[in-house]
Amino acid sequence: MTYSAKLIDHYENPRNIGSLDKSSEDVGTGLVGAPACGDVMKLQIKVGADGLIEDAKFKTFGCGSAIASSSLVTEWVKGKTIDEAETIKNTDIAKHLALPPVKIHCSVLAEDAIKAAIADYRTKIAKKDETRDAAE
Amino acid sequence: MNAFSQIRRNDQPIYLDYQATTPMDPRVLEVMLPYFTYKFGNPHSRSHSYGWEAEAGVEKARGQLAKLIGADEKEVIFTSGATESNNLAIRGVAEFYKDRKNHIVTTVTEHKCVLDTCRHLEQSGFEVTYLPVQKNGLIDLEALRNAITDKTVVVSIMAVNNEIGVIQPLEEIGRICREKKVFFHTDAAQAAGKIPLDVEAMNIDLMSISGHKIYGPKGIGALYVRRKPRVRLVPLIVGGGQERGFRSGTLPTPLCVGLGEAAEICLKEMDGEAKRLKKLQERMLKGLNAKLTEIVVNGDLEHRIPGNLNISFAYVEGESLMMGIKGLSVSSGSACTSASLEPSYVLRALGVEEEMAHTSLRIGLGRFTTEHEVDTAVDELVRHVNKLRAMSPLWEMAQEGIDIKSIEWAAH
Numbered sequence: 351m352t353y354s355a356k357l358i359d360h361y362e363n364p365r366n367i368g369s370l371d372k373s374s375e376d377v378g379t380g381l382v383g384a385p386a387c388g389d390v391m392k393l394q395i396k397v398g399a400d401g402l403i404e405d406a407k408f409k410t411f412g413c414g415s416a417i418a419s420s421s422l423v424t425e426w427v428k429g430k431t432i433d434e435a436e437t438i439k440n441t442d443i444a445k446h447l448a449l450p451p452v453k454i455h456c457s458v459l460a461e462d463a464i465k466a467a468i469a470d471y472r473t474k475i476a477k478k479d480e481t482r483d484a485a486e
Numbered sequence: 487m488n489a490f491s492q493i494r495r496n497d498q499p500i501y502l503d504y505q506a507t508t509p510m511d512p513r514v515l516e517v518m519l520p521y522f523t524y525k526f527g528n529p530h531s532r533s534h535s536y537g538w539e540a541e542a543g544v545e546k547a548r549g550q551l552a553k554l555i556g557a558d559e560k561e562v563i564f565t566s567g568a569t570e571s572n573n574l575a576i577r578g579v580a581e582f583y584k585d586r587k588n589h590i591v592t593t594v595t596e597h598k599c600v601l602d603t604c605r606h607l608e609q610s611g612f613e614v615t616y617l618p619v620q621k622n623g624l625i626d627l628e629a630l631r632n633a634i635t636d637k638t639v640v641v642s643i644m645a646v647n648n649e650i651g652v653i654q655p656l657e658e659i660g661r662i663c664r665e666k667k668v669f670f671h672t673d674a675a676q677a678a679g680k681i682p683l684d685v686e687a688m689n690i691d692l693m694s695i696s697g698h699k700i701y702g703p704k705g706i707g708a709l710y711v712r713r714k715p716r717v718r719l720v721p722l723i724v725g726g727g728q729e730r731g732f733r734s735g736t737l738p739t740p741l742c743v744g745l746g747e748a749a750e751i752c753l754k755e756m757d758g759e760a761k762r763l764k765k766l767q768e769r770m771l772k773g774l775n776a777k778l779t780e781i782v783v784n785g786d787l788e789h790r791i792p793g794n795l796n797i798s799f800a801y802v803e804g805e806s807l808m809m810g811i812k813g814l815s816v817s818s819g820s821a822c823t824s825a826s827l828e829p830s831y832v833l834r835a836l837g838v839e840e841e842m843a844h845t846s847l848r849i850g851l852g853r854f855t856t857e858h859e860v861d862t863a864v865d866e867l868v869r870h871v872n873k874l875r876a877m878s879p880l881w882e883m884a885q886e887g888i889d890i891k892s893i894e895w896a897a898h
Contacts, residue, residue, distance in 0.1 A: 411879055
């Protein structure tokens with residue numbers, strides 16, 4: 351399969367590989383996909399006091415397109431608010447990397463990963479608010 | 487200095503996909519060349535020397551091929567390749583004997599062209615038993631014995647598997663088939679020229695051979711059809727009645743000559759080449775095992791051709807690994823299904839978990855593979871497996887002691 355230069359660049363020089371402390375209150379973690387399907391993405395975001403995503407990390411088990419898609423979204427979410435990050439569409443990812451039709455599911459998974467990380471972060475915030483309310 | 491250096495371009499990756507195809511041996515090309523130009527006669531022309539000369543070339547090749555498998559030259563017919571041979575053998579026998587028999591036995595790990603031929607026959611009323619294989623990729627002989635009924639016309643079991651290189655117990659299968667009075671067809675595309683084959687000792691009635699898997703030309707193959715006791719076939723291609731009426735059409739003389747020469751070279755060099763490849767296979771496996779943990783060889787390592795390794799690199803997806811090892815040409819899963827996202831049906835048939843099937847590479851070693859190439863391949867594989875494991879969430883979990891099976895993954 352022939353891939354775009356952008357895709358190959360993200361595969362060969364992936365941005366933001368790594369892990370953040372998943373137990374930390376300001377970190378949201380999304381783990382999507384399934385090993386049996388050949389793709390698993392872990393995407394983490396760290397949200398600053400100003401509400402902006404100040405760091406993002408990923409780890410991906412999957413084909414080159416899956417690795418490139420997750421690498422790309424870690425770049426895109428940084429500096430955005432979580433509401434803004436939530437608007438990233440799989441079609442934008444697919445277009446940017448020029449994914450071949452059989453690899454579109456990789457971009458869908460990357461979008462799911464962002465959504466899952468944001469949902470995890472929101473759950474943590476809600477819990478924190480609850481504990482604080484209960485304490486007051 | 488090996489012969490391959492004459493045909494390999496320096497900027498090309500190392501070729502490690504010998505089960506997909508092989509380069510043609512320059513010695514084969516040499517004997518073919520005159521038949522493209524001045525020895526151009528139609529081998530079926532009986533009235534002049536051009537025809538006789540071409541016919542002599544074809545008949546010599548038939549003899550060379552027959553010798554490779556312990557057959558009589560009259561029992562070898564030329565086809566366009568192993569796919570046609572498999573189609574002709576199975577469909578031809580099934581159609582000829584359909585008034586009396588309607589059952590075929592094969593295995594789940596056959597090449598697609600055997601499985602698809604069987605599916606087509608099922609649609610026209612035949613019954614097919616697809617034997618499962620054991621964890622090592624080999625069939626259970628008792629299961630075979632039990633699957634054969636008085637309606638069975640043919641048992642079709644491949645000699646060597648194209649993905650995992652395992653060698654089926656041909657002699658035992660042949661004995662059972664002879665005892666039960668059913669025909670035994672074997673797809674020997676990956677076996678011929680690599681392991682000793684003897685149609686008499688193995689009681690083989692039909693055998694498919696491919697030219698381009700044995701350093702011969704593409705577009706040619708052969709089918710062995712036993713004469714005593716006679717196996718009858720309905721031809722797929724009719725016309726001038728060439729090839730004992732089994733396969734009409736003018737023979738491509740240069741390709742036939744090339745296939746014959748390829749067979750002769752394989753036979754002559756088989757013992758030494760098998761030993762050399764075994765050493766290379768061991769060297770590669772040892773090299774990988776020394777530097778990587780959690781790698782698994784799929785399929786039996788002992789009953790296997792030395793030119794094949796099929797390895798799962800746990801926690802690293804096969805396609806991403808192939809993208810990394812740009813200096814190596816290998817295949818992931820099955821080359822024939824690389825357009826699909828499904829993991830290999832052969833590995834699934836061995837009971838390899840889907841997640842492990844996704845991490846497999848097929849590495850094929852052959853006549854022109856050198857020690858240096860094997861060492862380079864090991865280095866490149868180790869480097870990229872480590873790189874990809876460092877970015878694999880599954881590897882991370884495994885290192886943390888999390889059982890990946892304990893997680894409820896959402897299917898997508």
